Amino acid sequence: MHAAVYFIPEGKPRIVMNIPTVALKNLKRKITRTWLLFAIVAVVSGTLFTATLFLKSINNALKLGTYRLGADILVVPASAETRAKAALLSGEPTDFLMDRSVLDQVRKIEGVKAATPQLFLKPSSFSCCFNVDIFLVAFEPETDFTVKPWLEKNLNRPPAPNEIITGREIPVITGDEISFFGTIFSVVGTMEPTGMDFFDRTGFMSLEGAYRMAEASKLKALQPLDIRRDQVSIVLVQVTEDFTSDRVAIRIEHDLPAVKALTSDTVISTVRKQLSGLIHAIIIISVILWFIVLLIMAFAFYMIVSERRREIGLLRAMGANQGHIAAIILTEASLLSTAGGTVGVLLGFGLLMSVKDLFLHYLKLPYLFPSSVDLIILTVGAISLSILTGLLSAFLPALAIIRREPYEAIRSAE
Amino acid sequence: MMKKSIIVMLVILSIFGLVVAVQAANELKGTMYVSGHGGHLAIVDLATLKEPTDIEKDRIVITEAGSEMEGKIAGMDFEAVKKSGGSHGSTIIDKTLYVGLLNGSVVTYNLTTGKKSEPIAVGKKFCDAVVGPDGNIYLEDMADGHVYIFDPKGLKTVDKMPVEGGAAVCGIAWTKNHKKAYVSDMPQGKVFVIDWKTKKTIKTITDPEMTFLHQLRMTNDGKQVWVTAANEFDPGLKPGTHKSQIIVIDTKTDKIVEHIVLPDTLRTHDVKFSPDGKTALISGRDYASKDGSIGIMDVKTRKIVKTVSICAGCHKAAGVQVTIDAGAPLLCGMAIDWKN
Numbered sequence: 001m002h003a004a005v006y007f008i009p010e011g012k013p014r015i016v017m018n019i020p021t022v023a024l025k026n027l028k029r030k031i032t033r034t035w036l037l038f039a040i041v042a043v044v045s046g047t048l049f050t051a052t053l054f055l056k057s058i059n060n061a062l063k064l065g066t067y068r069l070g071a072d073i074l075v076v077p078a079s080a081e082t083r084a085k086a087a088l089l090s091g092e093p094t095d096f097l098m099d100r101s102v103l104d105q106v107r108k109i110e111g112v113k114a115a116t117p118q119l120f121l122k123p124s125s126f127s128c129c130f131n132v133d134i135f136l137v138a139f140e141p142e143t144d145f146t147v148k149p150w151l152e153k154n155l156n157r158p159p160a161p162n163e164i165i166t167g168r169e170i171p172v173i174t175g176d177e178i179s180f181f182g183t184i185f186s187v188v189g190t191m192e193p194t195g196m197d198f199f200d201r202t203g204f205m206s207l208e209g210a211y212r213m214a215e216a217s218k219l220k221a222l223q224p225l226d227i228r229r230d231q232v233s234i235v236l237v238q239v240t241e242d243f244t245s246d247r248v249a250i251r252i253e254h255d256l257p258a259v260k261a262l263t264s265d266t267v268i269s270t271v272r273k274q275l276s277g278l279i280h281a282i283i284i285i286s287v288i289l290w291f292i293v294l295l296i297m298a299f300a301f302y303m304i305v306s307e308r309r310r311e312i313g314l315l316r317a318m319g320a321n322q323g324h325i326a327a328i329i330l331t332e333a334s335l336l337s338t339a340g341g342t343v344g345v346l347l348g349f350g351l352l353m354s355v356k357d358l359f360l361h362y363l364k365l366p367y368l369f370p371s372s373v374d375l376i377i378l379t380v381g382a383i384s385l386s387i388l389t390g391l392l393s394a395f396l397p398a399l400a401i402i403r404r405e406p407y408e409a410i411r412s413a414e
Numbered sequence: 415m416m417k418k419s420i421i422v423m424l425v426i427l428s429i430f431g432l433v434v435a436v437q438a439a440n441e442l443k444g445t446m447y448v449s450g451h452g453g454h455l456a457i458v459d460l461a462t463l464k465e466p467t468d469i470e471k472d473r474i475v476i477t478e479a480g481s482e483m484e485g486k487i488a489g490m491d492f493e494a495v496k497k498s499g500g501s502h503g504s505t506i507i508d509k510t511l512y513v514g515l516l517n518g519s520v521v522t523y524n525l526t527t528g529k530k531s532e533p534i535a536v537g538k539k540f541c542d543a544v545v546g547p548d549g550n551i552y553l554e555d556m557a558d559g560h561v562y563i564f565d566p567k568g569l570k571t572v573d574k575m576p577v578e579g580g581a582a583v584c585g586i587a588w589t590k591n592h593k594k595a596y597v598s599d600m601p602q603g604k605v606f607v608i609d610w611k612t613k614k615t616i617k618t619i620t621d622p623e624m625t626f627l628h629q630l631r632m633t634n635d636g637k638q639v640w641v642t643a644a645n646e647f648d649p650g651l652k653p654g655t656h657k658s659q660i661i662v663i664d665t666k667t668d669k670i671v672e673h674i675v676l677p678d679t680l681r682t683h684d685v686k687f688s689p690d691g692k693t694a695l696i697s698g699r700d701y702a703s704k705d706g707s708i709g710i711m712d713v714k715t716r717k718i719v720k721t722v723s724i725c726a727g728c729h730k731a732a733g734v735q736v737t738i739d740a741g742a743p744l745l746c747g748m749a750i751d752w753k754n
Contacts (some may be wrong), residue, residue: 247574254565254572 041340059196091197182220195368313409342388
């Protein structure tokens, strides 16, 4: 131990210890070992933090996206179930059609509170100059509940047939003009980011605007749209409070031939099922990793304490009590794990930011970064876990050494 | 002398009663299909009441949930049985069997042609399958406490009816005027009385002797509901301490009017009445001899006049040993194709 321990000879002997300084100096004495332990803690805390943040962001996007959709059930042609799910979850542009009469039939079913149609359009790649896949969704302003909350807050009127509202990822601003199938649309607003491409990479226009565009496309577009006014792609349904969405979905599927009623919960649970394997693997690996680190740290602190038996014995002989010794050892562990945990979290965050797009590209999942509060909670949680790991690993070695008599500790080291 | 005469008379009367009862049982005409958890339905000719012994002729294979039937000593667990679709309840409409499975699917089986459908996903874990007042099939779900309504013509689910208070529902029966329905809940040991117009639970019937229930049936005159209380478990799924019995509910007062205690060798799961209402056929498990059987009860005297082994005949011949659930094959619902 070094100079930060003071022995004051006047009156009753008193020891004044600057414990953090002592702990820090001790860590510096075996710098290679300290760096290795630091790296282990950083890797584990970084892995746990990154994995949790990634999964939380996906969950966040799913929650917000389905809330923004505002529908309990999505009624689609039975043959288009997979494409509808892909459109909703990954914003993959698609186009399928069904008869508009489905809407009236759906509205008659017990348990249906509101129903609104949407038309999905997939612009041809050469009709637009932007380097992103734009998905066009046409909605009925009178009955809509997906875009309506945004309209009420921002535009305060339904969009005109030649107006479009764009998602955050589409590189346009209010006032710009975009051409689809030979019809020019004015951008009247940009929606807030949701993390779901269905919203963020989509242009929302009125159903009337879409039908007019389809009619005009026969004269103006290289690839005309073959859509009639009695056709829609999807019917979004809200259910009454006394019915569950899956119950109404069963009724819809029974009463209407050749349609599939997808509940929002089911769509989310599909993603959760896809993710569950990944989540389980991450949890198992994390627990194993954490346990291994705990053992390595415990072993390292056992060695550290064993090496310093003589010093600790001398300190005790000079008047340091058990609490002082324990505090020095536990502070060493805390400093190591706090630094390791903090660096691990920072590195993990940086790594996630740099590779998340690649992951999302393969997984085809929505992603929305959590709020600042959630991020702070997660960061504090990860660092706290690191500190706890350090304290747990040093606890038993500390307990073992402070129980030894000073003389015994000095002799055993000789 | 007087005493001797009375005893002789009583013996003669008992023998006469037994003969009459057995005769009554033998007057049954039709074919019974008993669902087993192995995914197979045992076939019993009611005229002969002959124990099924021929693995080829005396059973219908709906799923291969029970690989035991193939002569293997399988170490399968109950979860595996559920997943692969053990059969639990079935009903017959126009010579077609509609079988509800433990994985929540429905399989149809044409009794004339032997043609079987692919499993149709409907619910989660079915107990009984009963034809309802509207001609649809009502399947009680033991996983989510709902009654699934299945359209036998369109082969589609019509509705999913929540049972207020229900957790693991197992059977349903209606009064003759269809104003009320009775739904049994297995682990809760309750019978819910439902107003069929509003679909709301209007009364919950409980009894200390109802700790673990299975299916229930309305008597032919609509005056009573017979609830099968095998009572394999006590509340909280603790080992059962109560006798196997049939609980009789009066449909006018919705009160329990009788407990028909059954032998321990007949842990009852289902009950069906003959068209004349004189005979009750009761399916049950026999843990003592590791078998499943049907008890033929004379409704008037409440006596079991004959017992027919359902599982052992085939299982033993094929070298099958059930390794789960205390070694007793699990049979449950009966479907009967009556000829009289």
